[in-house]
Amino acid sequence: MLAASRGQRLLAEGLGTCLLLATVIGSGIMGERLAGGNVAIALLGNTLPTGAVLVVLIGMLGPISGAHFNPAVTGVFWLRREISSADAVAYVGVQISAAIVGVWAAHLMFEESLLQVSTKVRAGPAQWFSEWVAAFGLVVTILLTLRSNAGMVPVSVGLYITAAYWFTASTSFANPAVTIARALSNTFAGIRPADVAPFVIAQLLGAAAALLVCRWLAPQPLNRSP
Numbered sequence: 001m002l003a004a005s006r007g008q009r010l011l012a013e014g015l016g017t018c019l020l021l022a023t024v025i026g027s028g029i030m031g032e033r034l035a036g037g038n039v040a041i042a043l044l045g046n047t048l049p050t051g052a053v054l055v056v057l058i059g060m061l062g063p064i065s066g067a068h069f070n071p072a073v074t075g076v077f078w079l080r081r082e083i084s085s086a087d088a089v090a091y092v093g094v095q096i097s098a099a100i101v102g103v104w105a106a107h108l109m110f111e112e113s114l115l116q117v118s119t120k121v122r123a124g125p126a127q128w129f130s131e132w133v134a135a136f137g138l139v140v141t142i143l144l145t146l147r148s149n150a151g152m153v154p155v156s157v158g159l160y161i162t163a164a165y166w167f168t169a170s171t172s173f174a175n176p177a178v179t180i181a182r183a184l185s186n187t188f189a190g191i192r193p194a195d196v197a198p199f200v201i202a203q204l205l206g207a208a209a210a211l212l213v214c215r216w217l218a219p220q221p222l223n224r225s226p
Helices: 006-034 039-065 071-079 085-109 125-167 176-182 193-217
Strands: none
Touching: 006 039, 006 085, 006 176, 039 125, 071 085, 071 125, 071 176, 071 193, 085 176, 125 193, 176 193
């Protein structure tokens, strides 16, 4: 397979991140509407599509861009010197922009107001620690699965996020672009803008800690990003 151009890689990152956020927000809206007030059912309706779409998106776009869809993941591969500084900055810009477009797409599909600001409070040490754990686990899953069986990365990431929705108090955002975009949706999956910065900081710290742990567990360089 020929190496993808920079434009192709950025388009893949944008497409994947956009579809991921459309799934996160759209399934949250659908789940809440159909759950009849049962929050557990609504969360399940939000969880399963998100995990499933990650398997699809990483599987089809991974060979093109690495399928990061996540500034924290891009940052990890930049620290590993597997992506250039220029590409890393471009990836992050596209991820955040495309995530917002994905939120807007979900709003349009469900006849919601296009422009919204979330009022859903997600704050406090337990929530922040949950995001540290969520991002730590995500990066460990990516790096160690890449080393042991790269073909399993899409399934491993999808299953990890599916599980983390339920074992973390924050429902596992684990992604700065996702966090920023979800602040622009006053729906089931939203987060109040005031709560975004602590989530993002916790996510970046968790990703950095995971990189350090993986460097010790598996010091050999990996062949490619996910």
